[in-house]
Amino acid sequence: MNNDSSSRIADQLRAWLATEPPGARLPSTRSLVAQHGAGPVTVQKALRALEAQGLVETRPGVGTFVRAAHTVRAADHGWQTAALRGHQAPLRSVAxxxxxxxxxxxxxxxxxxxRELLPERMVRAALTRAARSEAALSLPPVAGLPELQSWFAHELGTATPAGVGTPTPGDVIVLPGTQSGLSSVFRALAGAARPVLMESPTYWGAILAAAQAGVHVVPVPVGAAGPDPADLARAFRETGARLFYAQPNYANPTGAQWPAELGRRVLEVVREHGAFLVEDDWAHDFGITTTPVPLAAQDDSGHVVYLRSLTKSVSPAVRVGAVIARGPARERILADRAAESMYVSGLLQAAALDVVTQPGxxxxxxxxxxxxxxxxxxxxxxxxxxxxxxxxxxxxxxxxxxxxxxxxxxxxxxxxxxxxxxxxxxxxxxxxxxxxxxxxxxxxxxxxxxxxxxxxxxxxxxxxxxxxxx
CATH class of the missing domain: 3.90.1150.10 (Aspartate Aminotransferase, domain 1)
Structure with missing residues (x-):
């Protein structure tokens, strides 16, 4: 008998099973062979198909029976309400x-x-080389591969004007994407229930990270050219905040870019209040009619905490970014990152470094x-x-x-x-x-x-x- 024969027998048995109560015993294999005029192998194949579909169950040495339907009761998760208690800052659903x-x-x-806007060939080649290198099996340093730290520091250093100290590789912490870096910055530099100033509107991921960190977000309205320095200064005075999150270049969602003079005035306000500016340079690689110049390049006193992402411009599969911070702030962020994820995949770091250092x-x-x-x-x-x-x-x-x-x-x-x-x-x-x-x-x-x-x-x-x- 061929597969068609076993399928035919299985169909006939399925119709018979529908008339039998759970637990009913099927005829023996010998009886089924005689009844259907088929060989034992064909009958057994039909029975295995029914068993795989959950319609029958075989008990060795006893026989084959109609499987009893398992009653599915509604799960009661009410106990979790008491266990979780109230949440002061409910997290939003997936954006x-x-x-x-x-x-x-x-x-x-x-x-x-x-995908057609990504350097696909470079990424594939870089991942192949990384997989063959020591990075595929080695434990990377907590702060990142030294070569990648140097690249991030050098890139920001090339925009630094004369008279301002350039960042060093030791200022860089490599991240598994800058989203996780935002959570660490908010936790490490602000702390739960503390105020954080934030552009409004702003990146939804920053709002989510703030909720995860438990900080209190204070919106600062922004127009077509960015925030009003007077509004920002007033928000610092009234709230006692020591952290301002912003996207000076190609803000998400508005696309706005701060004029150079506005950037200088915002830095002055931040310094006057002894605060930090968290500069999210998410779109550094996506200039169209202008070239982004990070505000972090104008600061060597540690007031600007700079986030630089490669995820969107290299590949969403290569989630690598960095935070550049100086002084105790850097050490606090590093401690939080070590507790959160210990280290970033050395293979992905090596691949990202390979791509951004290619002439292409x-x-x-x-x-x-x-x-x-x-x-x-x-x-x-x-x-x-x-x-x-x-x-x-x-x-x-x-x-x-x-x-x-x-x-x-x-x-x-x-x-x-x-x-x-x-x-x-x-x-x-x-x-x-x-x-x-x-x-x-x-x-x-x-x-x-x-x-x-x-x-x-x-x-x-x-x-x-x-x-x-x-």
């Missing part, structure tokens, strides 16, 4: 930017660049600038034609995103649901506000997949906004 979506939608929501890295970044500009301009043109109701307050000189102000009265969450039903995924702006949103906004990523679909996505957005207004 829209991290959602996976089908390939047939227009994905404006992602927080990462599309500079060439890749130069080409990336042109690719991002073309995508940004295509989305701007598409929105102007199909969704003129949405206003782009800042044409970003770099980064990955457009920040859209919607007509008053628009519900961004409802708009996002309606867009998704029409095959377009957007990110409601409320996720980027540490307190109440100041208006209806959405964030659109122009570095996602399939820029050819931008006009269609903008058309859907415009139609739904018009319907909302009507």
């Amino acid at each position: 829209t930017a991290l959602r996976s979506t089908p390939n047939d939608v227009v994905a404006f929501h992602s927080g990462y660049p599309d 890295w500079t060439t890749h970044r130069r080409g990336l600038r042109h690719q991002l500009r073309a995508r940004r301009d295509l989305l701007l043109t598409s929105l102007a034609e199909h969704a003129p109701q949405a206003r782009v307050e800042v044409v970003p000189p770099g980064g990955l995103n457009l920040w859209l102000r919607l007509p008053d009265g628009t519900d961004p969450a409802r708009l996002a649901r309606d867009c998704e039903a029409a095959g377009v995924v957007i990110a409601p702006g409320s996720e980027w506000f540490p307190a109440e949103p100041t208006g209806p906004f959405v964030r659109l990523n122009y570095a996602g997949a399939d820029p050819g679909a931008f006009p269609d996505g903008a058309r859907v957005l415009g139609e739904l906004l018009a319907r909302n207004r009507d």
Whole structure:
């Protein structure tokens, strides 16, 4: 008998089993052979198939029986309410930017660049070389591979003006992505229940990290050019905060870049209050019409704690970044990182270092600038034609995103649901506000997949906004 015969017998037995109570005994193999005119091997194969499907169970030396259905009772997790108690800062659900979506939608929501914008060949080659090196089996230093520490320090040092001390490799702590570094900075330099000043709107991951660290976030409003130094000084005075988190270059979500003069004034305010500026340089590799100059390059007194990420520009699979800090602040952050994750994968560090030290890295970044500009301009043109109701307050000189102000009265969450039903995924702006949103906004990523679909996505957005207004 072939497989068709055993399948036929299994189908016949399945129909018979449906009429029998749990625990009923099946006829013996000899009886089934006689009944179906099949060989013992074919009958046994049919029985094994039924057993694999959970319909029968075999008891050696006893026989084969109809499997009893297991009653599934609803799990009661009520005890956890008492065990966990109340949470002072409830953590938000996973951000829209991290959602996976089908390939047939227009994905404006992602927080990462599309694969075609990554140095794919360089990354693959670097991972192969790293896997063959000692890094694949060696325990790396807690603060990171010395060569990678040197690279981060040198990169920031090249932007440091004369008369300002350049960072040293010993100031660098390599991170498994800067998201974890944010949590460590907030815990180590502020502490639970202490105030932390934060731009509003700002990166949703910073809001999440602050909640995880248990700090009290105090929003500082920012406009098209960044925060007002007077507002920042007042917030320091009124709250007693000693930490200000900001993204001076290509802020997420607005895309704004601080003018040089504003950066100097903010540094003055921070120094006057004996505080720290946590500078998140997440988009350092994504300049379009300008080149980012970190504020950390202007400070050698330890007031600026600098975060530099490679995750988005090298590969999401190579989660490597760094924090550069000086003095006791650096030691406190290192102690927190050691307690949190002990060390960063040496293999990933070696791969990241390989990529950024290749001659092709500079060439890749130069080409990336042109690719991002073309995508940004295509989305701007598409929105102007199909969704003129949405206003782009800042044409970003770099980064990955457009920040859209919607007509008053628009519900961004409802708009996002309606867009998704029409095959377009957007990110409601409320996720980027540490307190109440100041208006209806959405964030659109122009570095996602399939820029050819931008006009269609903008058309859907415009139609739904018009319907909302009507």
